[in-house]
Amino acid sequence: MKHALIALTLAALAGVAVAAPLPEVISYKNPSCGCCGGWAAHMRQAGFKVTEKPVEDMDAIKRRLGVPAAAASCHTATVGGYVVEGHVPAASVKRLLAEKPKVTGIAAPGMxxxxxxxxxxxxxxxxxxxxxxxxxLKPYARYVGTRPQ
Structure with missing residues (x-):
């Protein structure tokens, strides 16, 4: 009985202590765009590993990944099976990954x-x-800066 209690306690502690890592973000961006690097830095600060891939034809990436013209922005990323278009705050990306809605992705249209x-x-x-x-398109979140509204 004592050994079973110790094993259960260790298993419970291990489950609490180990958080699942965030999936990698692949960010496609125009090589001359500076604001895209700022978004990548924001995502890194939020705990994501981000790989930036310079691409000359961003329209082709957007078409391939299913980004509607009305949602378009400067860079396009993939993470956890979703598309993240533009300057979306990390909080919304984390919410997307946690809730797993049946959508292609989320976007902050324009810049x-x-x-x-x-x-x-x-x-x-x-x-x-x-x-x-x-x-x-459906509303997902409202922000002022990176703060939810």
Missing amino acids: PAGSPGMEGGAEPPYEVVSFTREGA
Whole structure:
């Protein structure tokens, strides 16, 4: 009985102490874009491993990964089987990975001022949307800078 209790205690402690690592982010970006590196740094600070891949034809990447034109931004990333388009805060990426909705990905359409990689100056509210390959967009989160609203 005593050995079983010790084994159960050790198993429980091991489960609590070990957190699953975050999946790697592959970020495709135009080689001349500086704000994309700022977003990658934001994701690294949030605990993600990020590999940046310079690509000349970003439109081809977006088409291949199913990013609707209405959701487009400057860089396109993949993580955990999802697409992350543009300057999406790490908090929304972590939520996406935890909730696993039936979407292609999430996006911060355009290049919202104050979003990760676009800091400096004004920080007006902006929206993160989810999207499907068919082009359906739905509100996912609202932010001011990297703070949820």
